[in-house]
Amino acid sequence: MRHRGEHYTLDDIAFLPRPAQRPGVPVWAAGFPGNVKHIRHAARFKGRFPASLDHPHQLVEAVAALTDRATARWLRTTSPSLCRSAAPPSRTRTPAQRDGFRSLTQVHGDGDTVRGVLRDGPAAQEGDSMFDYDSELVHYHRRLWSALDVRPHDRVLDIGCGTGQTTRDAGRAASPGSALGIDISSPMLTRARQQTETEGLRNVSFVQGDAQTYAFPPEHFTLATSRFGTMFFSDRIAAFANIGRALHPGARFVHLVWQSGERQEWHTAIRAALSPERVSSTPAGESDGPFALADPDVVSGALTAAGFTKVDVVDVREPVYYGPDAERACAAVLQLWMAKEMITDMDAASAERARDRLYATLDAHDTGDGVWFDSRAWLVIAHRS
Template sequence: MFDYDSELARHQQRLWQALDIRPGERVLDIGCGTGQTTRDAARAASPGTALGVDVSDPMLARARRQAETEGLRNIDFVRADAQTHQFAPEHFTLGISRFGTMFFADPVAAFTNIGRALRPGARFVQLVWQAADRQEWHTAIRAALLDGHAASTATQAADGAFSLAEPDAVVDILTSAGFTAVDLVDVHEPVYYGPDTDGARTAVLQLRMAKEWLAELDAASAERALDRLGSTLDAHDTGGGVWFDSRAWLVSARRA
């Protein structure tokens, strides 16, 4: 399983600074993955609570194991689609998400549903990726694996990671979903792929985008692509890990 917590460590710091979680809060974490953000929220909110929501059973299984290991009792995880799940209405005092909101089929419906779970005036703070061409991790790995060849329409359509990249669209979506005071802050931090080239190669090949791009190549082309990937990772090995540039939006809003 790809280690998103390590990859996004710098972004996690920026999100955490913006959250300012207070004791007694009831926190809803959308797209929680393996639960790092949920566990951190549970500790900060105690004696309040934190609920993590995700659609991945394997990630949630790891999240539950880690919460038990850390002795957290004010935390829970549920497998659900946040677009349609029936949350307790007006229950949560804070909503958060670390790159977990970009894949909704109907974003207005999804954020409307999330908003119903928040108390009036409650904040919702999330990180989303900016445009693909502002993500070195995307452009450099794509160039290495595809060598200038266009990805298929099916592969392009499957990649929704950048669906909330346009600020005006984000404002329109959240406003339509019943949020106010929408604000976007530019976050410019690198992402981490491993301690060295070999570790980063193993990590990258676990990513869906890498698997999809390689699947479009014949055996000989795939072998050449992997050689190019190794060279790209070598070039980004700082001696303190393999890092790629990235940009995100830190989006905050309030339920009306």
């Protein structure tokens, strides 16, 4: 960890001061060097956190505030590798502790854990729900699976595996081979490991890490895949090159990426419902985030530069699912960071109106067989040279 004035970095994560949007409300953001946009959103500490980080250990509390107060509970209870208390907690709680924060005096250099917190928020607590990406992407999963063509004895690498549906399916099909899933999200990997144990799959495993830099065994895997997990790399060429080094010569890399935001009904409709003023005044960026590989020339060029050959990019159009009815779809959508970011600055009345508009939009997309939105993706197939 390095400290440069008011700029803190942990591995490749930078904590930067942002201009305060309201008097007396310090604002911080976290981002990757070279990325002009901060990750997720600026966190408003509402006077409960200093405008400058006086001590490196406060980075943990900054992570908590950047996501949700529940993150502080997760850091205290389930991530001893990231932080540990220097002494037993006092029985006298400070105002900050009463608001859900605890002073943590030692931060270890676990950048993957921090990245996971920043991307996905706090780990799910017992009884909490997690957005069901497997149900949302059920049709895309079938398209990806058909293209993968996993064979017995394959050694499959799943990039951005999430809760591990593709990894588990690959492990079953590859037996007596194996499947390894990698993701930066601790809560998703916890769910993946639990489900894998429930299904009794002995040849499926998971690691927490960034596929851009993770030290995979060289030329080990016979097949790599990703279901919408390759758009978030800070350096896509370096990431693809690292994945390529892990593949056996001639192995395929099969992954799905989103086309542009304007071609995603789920994106445009939900944004318009939650914050029509912001949608009309601020165009969605395509250079990073979920649409970073929306241009087929960009993804093809990055793979070629990373050493892949015979790159094929295929147009895929499938609906995505948000729930059996508008009420449960609304609850699901409000778990997504896109929705949280759009309503975070609203007052109570404005947020309630936004939720009403969202419900109406979702109800209009209730087909009688669930709430569905149109979407477009690229199925990308490349070969390791």
